[in-house]
Amino acid sequence: MIPRAEWLAAAQSLPVGGKRRIKHGFEATAAMDVWNNDDRWSCYCHRCHEGGVVYKEHQRVRRAVVEPDRVSPVPAACFRLAEASAFEQQQIWSLLCRKGCPPGVIPEETIWYDRTVRRILLRDEDVCLGRAIDPNRLPKWLPYGNWHGKPMIWATRTGAVGTQAADSAESGLLILTEDALSAYKVAKSIDTYAPGSSASVVATLGTTITDRFLPYCLGRSAVLCMYDGDPAGLRGYRAMRQRLAVWQQPVVDMRPEHGDPKNNDLAVIAERLEKWL
């Protein structure tokens, strides 16, 4: 059963009798159908092969304003990595190491864990990203917390001003990755080999630059695309180049030949970025 917070608001935003295909969490494509029928709201995700249903007779129907980016709150029972059991810590590190992020790459205060949802939580104040421990669990990543009004991105290194400020006058180098772990790896590489650099590193959590994030990508000395070295990464790079070209914002393809940036050693990443830092 898919938790209500992941689909109910979308179903409720439909007219009665309506159906829509939406994205579930950070899944790459819209694979979840949501329905608003006479007597029930329901969903079915064709990737997760799971669904959910809420019968209207048990619901007090309220005309609440539906936030398009509504997500579950940060799990109340989550705790810091250091408070996890030895077994849990071993599971967490084993996953992060397999994904190219051994201890030292991600700041440890960022890493939390939630036992009930069995997800590693990368936490930044009131928002977090949850990565399933179980390799077969979909979606692999889920956002949590208060994203209202914020672009759905994950910044791991900020050059000068935070990416939240609407009137941010950032003009330095911006490096974009697909996923948060790659963004931590690239940030660590810069902090290690070029600590004085003002480069910002941000994961776009997928291969799309959203309207809300677009302003932060403009007026940069350069935008370096470090999406994954696969067909989806290439399509993402081309779409980014085309989108930003409208605003005369140059984009440079810095994708690895194979695999994700996080699969590369810190030194290899730094060498690739050398002339930009």
Ligand SMILES: [Zn+2]
């Ligand atoms: Zn799904």
